[in-house]
Amino acid sequence: MAASTSPPAAAAAAAAAWAFAVATCVKLLLVPTYRSTDFDVHRYWLALTHALPARQWYTDTSSQWTLDYPPFFAYFSRLLSLPAPLVDATLVSVPVPDSPPFAHLLYLRLTVAFSDLLLLGSVLLLARDARRRQRPFLALALVLWSPALLAVDHVHFQYNGFLMGLLLLSLYFLEQGWDLAGGMVFASLLCSKHLFLVAAPVYFMYLFRHYCCGRGVVKGLGRLVLMGAGVAAVFAAAFAPFVYYGQIQQLFSRLFPFGRGLCHAYWAPNFWVFYIIFDKILAFLLRRLGFNIAIPEASFTGGLVGDSSPFAVLPKVTPITTFLMVILAMTPCLVKAFSNPQPKHIIRWVSYACTCGFMFGWHVHEKASLHFTIPLALIAMDNLHDARHYFFLSIVSCYSLFPLLFENQEYLIKVMLLLTYAALMWVGFTSHFAANSDQEGKKVNRSGSTVKKNSFIGWIGLSYLLGIAAIELWSQVFHHLVLGDRLPFLPLIMVSFYCGVGMMYSWLWQLVYIVRHT
Known part of the structure; x- marks a missing residue:
């Protein structure tokens, strides 16, 4: 039996419930929106x-x-x-x-x-986690008040809160050491939205080593069979009726429509943005040099969902290529999860796996950035480096979703959601680390002023974030004044490219941190 909730844990749970109530009021106000x-x-x-x-x-x-x-x-x-x-x-x-x-x-x-009550339930469980230090209220509020989640689910319209609740519930079980429950909940998540398959290699490595190995051959084999039986039971509950109907091939053709092409109509800000743009630059230069290079009409910029036109110069990218790149990018994390499977790192590892899928995957939707930004909010206050990274990443991720809400009536809403969240992070992070720099092993500068001023994110990071304002100003004002109705897709390309730079930085930062510190 788990111990009764301690007073600090109860206070954190009550605060999380209050934060959810505030978020619910905002959701109700967003009902009539786009x-x-x-x-x-x-x-x-x-x-x-x-x-x-x-x-x-x-x-x-x-x-x-x-x-x-x-x-x-x-x-x-x-x-x-x-x-x-x-x-x-x-x-x-x-x-x-x-x-x-x-x-x-x-x-x-x-x-x-x-x-979204499932998301609240998972956050409440994470708030009263007895196996690690108490999570600060701000870390929980960052999940429940995520402007990206509000924009995607409660304006654009999806059910990511429910799905993220399943993911966080699984991560909670793994942090507690309840590996069987964590594996089965993750299997339930895969049977709800298959795009979370990108995290499956990390789950497999971690559960195999942490749950099955190192306990003797007989006990380890027994645990392997138990885990396999539990996961198989979940998949059987989901797919068995359709196997009985003889529709499993039809079902899987619906789940994996590889004919949709490398990129979505609006490019997700990932590695393939640079690949496509580099191909176009090469084609332009080679044509200027006299080479007969055919550039497909509106290739990748027609705004259509479908199999993209071939590249003009660079090799065409296939689904298997993207799969291999995702696994290659994920390999250092898989090695860490196998060699040193510690529950305290599981949120970071799963978030990194989802980041790899976002950066190098096939037909990635920009909304998939929720899959790693939401979990990373839970560890954003573990140290100052994580806080700086999350501050930067969450702003880039949220801004990359701006083109989804393109009607005038939602413009002020999305801007205010992002600015309010950024202000909350700035005040919360700087206050927390200035006041608690010596607590819980925080290795930060002991000068509160150093944390509170521009060095919180550094001049390079600040300059990059100010560049977002410049991109938005061009998209909303100067593009029409300078170009009129020409190049209508240019603002989307600029947002994807610029946010892609930030996402590449985030991926590299997570990779380096995992290699050095986990």
Whole structure:
């Protein structure tokens, strides 16, 4: 039996619940805001899973919004659909209405806010973690008040809070040493959204060494079988019905549509931005030198989801190439997880794995930056270096999502969310490390003024962040004044490229830190 919650832990839990309540009020205010086509996707999945039997979920083609998430998310949609007829019967009818009434919008917005309770539960558990020092309230608030999560889930419209709750719950179990529970919750996450597969190699290495090895051959083999049986049971619960229906091949073709191309319509700020731009620069220079280089019309910049046009000069990138690059980038972390599997490092390792998938993966969505920025918030106050890194990364990540909210009515909202969060971090981090530089082994400068002034992030970091303001000023004002309607995709390219520089720095910083300190 776990010990009863200590007074400090209870206070942290109460503070986290208060932070969640504040975030919920903001979510309610965002109900009437812009919604992307993801709203139509999830509205259709709600109706699909309610109106049709499970054997038709992955074969139905009556809408362009075909179900392409794993079965547990389909079951989740089915669960959310159960009270829907009490609100409006057309919410769960197929086909869905072309123009949804406000009741549909309100219901789906509330389901997103309701599903965030899982995120709150995971944060509360992490707040009362008895096996490590108490997490500061600010670290928990950084998760619950994430402007990127608010923008993606409660404006753009997705269910990342629910999914991140599963991930954090799994990480909590691993930190506590409850490896079997952690592995099974992670398996449940994979059966809810398969894009978290990128973290599976770290989970495998860590669980194999920490849970199975070093306990004698017989006991280790028994634990390996137990872990395998637990994970297999989770996958069986998700996929067995569709194996029975003979639809497993159809299901997997929905989950892994490699024909969509290397990049999303809006380029995620990762390594491939530089590869594409370098290809275009080479093609331009070679044509100026007299070489007959064919440049595909609107290659990668047409704003379309689909198989991208071939590169003009550089070799075409294939899915297997991106897979190998992700594994190669992740290798130092895998070695660390295998050679020295300590629970205190698991959040950092899993975050790094998700970063590798974001930086080098195939058809990466810009929203996938949530997969590593949210967990990293939990360790942002472990030391001053982590605080500086998270301050920088969270701003870059959030700004990279700005193009998702492109309507005028949301502009002030997204700017204020980011500026408020940045101010919260600046005041919270500088105050914490100035006042507690000698506590809990913090190896920081003992001068409070050093922490409070520009050296908190350094002049290079500050200059880079000021560059974001310059990019935004060009995109919102000067692009139209200078170029008019020409090169409409240029502001998106500038945001992707500039944020890509920051993301590459974050990836390298995490890699160096893991190699040196874990």
